[in-house]
Amino acid sequence: DTEVTQTPKHLVMGMTNKKSLKCEQHMGHRAMYWYKQKAKKPPELMFVYSYEKLSINESVPSRFSPECPNSSLLNLHLHALQPEDSALYLCASSRSGLAGDNEQFFGPGTRLTVL
Protein backbone atom coordinates (compact mmCIF):
# COMPACT_ATOMS: atom_id res chain seq x y z
CA ASP A 1 0.00 0.00 0.00
CA THR A 2 1.70 3.19 -1.18
CA GLU A 3 -1.14 5.59 -0.55
CA VAL A 4 -1.88 8.38 1.82
CA THR A 5 -5.63 8.66 2.29
CA GLN A 6 -7.53 11.68 3.57
CA THR A 7 -11.12 12.08 4.69
CA PRO A 8 -13.35 13.81 4.00
CA LYS A 9 -12.66 14.94 0.43
CA HIS A 10 -14.77 18.07 0.92
CA LEU A 11 -15.87 19.86 4.06
CA VAL A 12 -18.08 22.89 4.52
CA MET A 13 -18.29 24.31 8.03
CA GLY A 14 -19.50 27.37 9.83
CA MET A 15 -17.28 29.53 11.95
CA THR A 16 -18.67 28.06 15.17
CA ASN A 17 -18.39 24.41 14.18
CA LYS A 18 -15.90 21.83 15.34
CA LYS A 19 -14.70 19.32 12.76
CA SER A 20 -11.74 17.03 12.17
CA LEU A 21 -9.67 16.06 9.15
CA LYS A 22 -8.18 12.59 9.05
CA CYS A 23 -5.11 11.19 7.34
CA GLU A 24 -3.89 7.61 7.20
CA GLN A 25 -0.89 5.80 5.75
CA HIS A 26 0.18 2.16 5.94
CA MET A 27 3.66 2.47 4.49
CA GLY A 28 5.39 2.32 7.88
CA HIS A 29 6.40 5.96 7.59
CA ARG A 30 7.42 7.64 10.82
CA ALA A 31 7.02 11.27 9.80
CA MET A 32 3.69 12.90 8.93
CA TYR A 33 2.88 16.42 7.84
CA TRP A 34 -0.02 18.84 7.48
CA TYR A 35 0.08 21.51 4.77
CA LYS A 36 -2.32 24.26 3.78
CA GLN A 37 -2.57 25.20 0.12
CA LYS A 38 -4.37 28.18 -1.35
CA ALA A 39 -5.33 28.18 -5.03
CA LYS A 40 -2.36 28.43 -7.41
CA LYS A 41 0.08 28.72 -4.51
CA PRO A 42 2.63 26.27 -3.10
CA PRO A 43 1.76 24.21 -0.04
CA GLU A 44 2.57 25.89 3.27
CA LEU A 45 3.79 23.64 6.05
CA MET A 46 1.68 23.71 9.22
CA PHE A 47 2.85 20.81 11.41
CA VAL A 48 5.35 17.95 11.39
CA TYR A 49 5.12 14.84 13.52
CA SER A 50 8.21 12.68 13.80
CA TYR A 51 7.87 9.34 15.60
CA GLU A 52 4.44 10.47 16.83
CA LYS A 53 5.81 13.57 18.50
CA LEU A 54 5.11 17.10 17.30
CA SER A 55 8.44 18.41 16.06
CA ILE A 56 7.47 21.45 14.01
CA ASN A 57 4.61 23.91 14.49
CA GLU A 58 4.90 26.73 11.99
CA SER A 59 3.23 29.26 14.29
CA VAL A 60 -0.20 27.98 13.32
CA PRO A 61 -3.19 29.58 15.11
CA SER A 62 -4.58 27.53 17.98
CA ARG A 63 -7.89 27.05 16.17
CA PHE A 64 -5.97 24.28 14.35
CA SER A 65 -5.03 21.41 16.66
CA PRO A 66 -3.07 18.42 15.35
CA GLU A 67 -3.09 14.97 16.85
CA CYS A 68 -1.10 11.84 16.05
CA PRO A 69 -2.79 8.90 17.82
CA ASN A 70 -0.36 6.36 16.34
CA SER A 71 2.24 6.05 13.60
CA SER A 72 -0.40 5.49 10.88
CA LEU A 73 -2.89 8.21 11.74
CA LEU A 74 -2.84 11.97 11.76
CA ASN A 75 -5.77 14.21 12.64
CA LEU A 76 -6.30 17.93 12.37
CA HIS A 77 -8.99 19.28 14.68
CA LEU A 78 -10.68 22.48 13.58
CA HIS A 79 -12.55 24.92 15.80
CA ALA A 80 -13.80 28.47 15.31
CA LEU A 81 -12.23 28.83 11.88
CA GLN A 82 -12.30 31.96 9.78
CA PRO A 83 -13.33 32.26 6.12
CA GLU A 84 -9.67 32.90 5.20
CA ASP A 85 -8.91 29.38 6.44
CA SER A 86 -10.71 28.00 3.40
CA ALA A 87 -8.10 26.05 1.45
CA LEU A 88 -6.94 22.59 0.37
CA TYR A 89 -5.44 20.78 3.37
CA LEU A 90 -2.83 18.24 2.40
CA CYS A 91 -1.41 15.46 4.48
CA ALA A 92 1.94 13.85 3.65
CA SER A 93 4.20 11.19 5.07
CA SER A 94 7.84 10.19 4.69
CA ARG A 95 9.90 7.24 5.81
CA SER A 96 11.72 9.23 8.44
CA GLY A 97 11.58 12.76 9.76
CA LEU A 98 15.32 12.75 10.32
CA ALA A 99 16.96 11.57 7.09
CA GLY A 100 17.25 14.27 4.46
CA ASP A 101 16.77 12.14 1.38
CA ASN A 102 13.24 10.88 2.04
CA GLU A 103 10.61 12.06 -0.37
CA GLN A 104 7.19 12.91 0.97
CA PHE A 105 4.08 11.14 -0.25
CA PHE A 106 1.00 13.33 -0.38
CA GLY A 107 -2.66 12.52 0.04
CA PRO A 108 -5.31 13.95 -2.30
CA GLY A 109 -6.29 16.62 0.21
CA THR A 110 -9.45 17.88 1.90
CA ARG A 111 -11.07 20.90 0.29
CA LEU A 112 -12.27 23.02 3.23
CA THR A 113 -14.77 25.86 2.91
CA VAL A 114 -15.51 28.02 5.94
CA LEU A 115 -18.72 30.03 5.73
Next chain:
Amino acid sequence: AQSVAQPEDQVNVAEGNPLTVKCTYSVSGNPYLFWYVQYPNRGLQFLLKYITGDNLVKGSYGFEAEFNKSQTSFHLKKPSALVSDSALYFCAVKVVQGAQKLVFGQGTRLTINP
Protein backbone atom coordinates in the same frame (compact mmCIF):
# COMPACT_ATOMS: atom_id res chain seq x y z
CA ALA B 1 17.48 31.29 4.38
CA GLN B 2 17.32 28.20 2.23
CA SER B 3 14.98 28.58 -0.71
CA VAL B 4 14.16 27.68 -4.30
CA ALA B 5 12.91 29.96 -7.03
CA GLN B 6 10.92 29.13 -10.13
CA PRO B 7 11.36 32.11 -12.43
CA GLU B 8 8.49 31.27 -14.80
CA ASP B 9 4.86 31.33 -13.67
CA GLN B 10 3.78 29.66 -16.89
CA VAL B 11 5.41 27.62 -19.64
CA ASN B 12 3.72 26.68 -22.90
CA VAL B 13 5.10 23.93 -25.13
CA ALA B 14 3.79 22.19 -28.24
CA GLU B 15 3.11 18.49 -27.93
CA GLY B 16 6.11 16.45 -28.99
CA ASN B 17 8.60 19.23 -28.30
CA PRO B 18 11.12 19.11 -25.46
CA LEU B 19 10.14 20.91 -22.27
CA THR B 20 12.11 22.58 -19.52
CA VAL B 21 10.79 23.90 -16.22
CA LYS B 22 13.37 26.01 -14.41
CA CYS B 23 14.38 25.99 -10.76
CA THR B 24 17.25 27.70 -8.97
CA TYR B 25 18.22 27.15 -5.37
CA SER B 26 19.87 29.02 -2.56
CA VAL B 27 21.12 26.75 0.20
CA SER B 28 24.11 26.43 2.48
CA GLY B 29 25.78 23.06 2.27
CA ASN B 30 24.69 20.23 0.01
CA PRO B 31 21.13 20.64 -1.26
CA TYR B 32 18.47 17.97 -1.24
CA LEU B 33 16.23 18.94 -4.17
CA PHE B 34 12.88 17.57 -5.29
CA TRP B 35 10.34 17.99 -8.08
CA TYR B 36 6.63 17.43 -7.54
CA VAL B 37 3.67 17.65 -9.93
CA GLN B 38 0.10 18.58 -9.03
CA TYR B 39 -2.89 17.88 -11.23
CA PRO B 40 -6.12 19.89 -10.69
CA ASN B 41 -7.82 19.19 -7.36
CA ARG B 42 -5.21 16.57 -6.45
CA GLY B 43 -2.35 16.21 -4.02
CA LEU B 44 1.28 16.46 -5.05
CA GLN B 45 3.01 13.55 -6.75
CA PHE B 46 6.74 12.98 -6.34
CA LEU B 47 8.66 13.02 -9.64
CA LEU B 48 12.34 12.85 -8.73
CA LYS B 49 15.02 13.96 -6.30
CA TYR B 50 18.69 14.89 -6.20
CA ILE B 51 20.63 13.88 -3.12
CA THR B 52 24.14 13.19 -4.33
CA GLY B 53 25.92 11.45 -7.20
CA ASP B 54 25.08 11.82 -10.88
CA ASN B 55 24.00 15.28 -11.88
CA LEU B 56 21.36 13.89 -14.24
CA VAL B 57 18.49 12.39 -12.28
CA LYS B 58 15.80 10.30 -13.94
CA GLY B 59 12.31 10.16 -12.52
CA SER B 60 8.71 9.17 -13.16
CA TYR B 61 6.77 9.59 -16.42
CA GLY B 62 9.92 10.18 -18.51
CA PHE B 63 11.01 13.28 -16.61
CA GLU B 64 14.59 14.03 -15.71
CA ALA B 65 16.39 16.88 -14.00
CA GLU B 66 19.90 18.22 -14.22
CA PHE B 67 21.67 19.41 -11.09
CA ASN B 68 24.14 22.19 -11.88
CA LYS B 69 26.16 23.31 -8.89
CA SER B 70 27.92 26.21 -10.60
CA GLN B 71 24.62 27.69 -11.76
CA THR B 72 22.73 26.58 -8.61
CA SER B 73 20.01 25.17 -10.82
CA PHE B 74 17.89 22.03 -10.92
CA HIS B 75 15.84 22.28 -14.11
CA LEU B 76 13.18 19.70 -14.93
CA LYS B 77 13.21 18.32 -18.47
CA LYS B 78 11.42 15.92 -20.77
CA PRO B 79 12.50 15.13 -24.34
CA SER B 80 8.98 14.95 -25.82
CA ALA B 81 6.01 16.60 -24.11
CA LEU B 82 2.56 15.04 -23.84
CA VAL B 83 -0.73 16.89 -23.43
CA SER B 84 -1.19 14.89 -20.22
CA ASP B 85 1.93 16.57 -18.78
CA SER B 86 -0.09 19.77 -18.39
CA ALA B 87 -0.10 20.47 -14.66
CA LEU B 88 1.41 22.61 -11.90
CA TYR B 89 5.04 21.79 -11.12
CA PHE B 90 6.82 22.56 -7.85
CA CYS B 91 10.51 22.50 -7.11
CA ALA B 92 11.41 22.03 -3.43
CA VAL B 93 14.42 21.94 -1.15
CA LYS B 94 14.72 19.98 2.07
CA VAL B 95 15.53 22.17 5.07
CA VAL B 96 16.64 20.93 8.47
CA GLN B 97 14.82 22.62 11.34
CA GLY B 98 14.70 20.11 14.13
CA ALA B 99 12.89 17.73 11.86
CA GLN B 100 12.98 17.88 8.08
CA LYS B 101 10.72 20.13 6.09
CA LEU B 102 10.23 20.97 2.43
CA VAL B 103 10.36 24.54 1.19
CA PHE B 104 8.56 24.89 -2.14
CA GLY B 105 9.02 27.26 -5.03
CA GLN B 106 6.03 29.25 -6.23
CA GLY B 107 5.17 26.73 -8.91
CA THR B 108 5.14 26.75 -12.70
CA ARG B 109 2.00 26.08 -14.71
CA LEU B 110 2.97 23.88 -17.65
CA THR B 111 0.58 23.77 -20.60
CA ILE B 112 1.19 21.38 -23.47
CA ASN B 113 -0.67 22.40 -26.62
CA PRO B 114 -1.88 19.70 -29.02
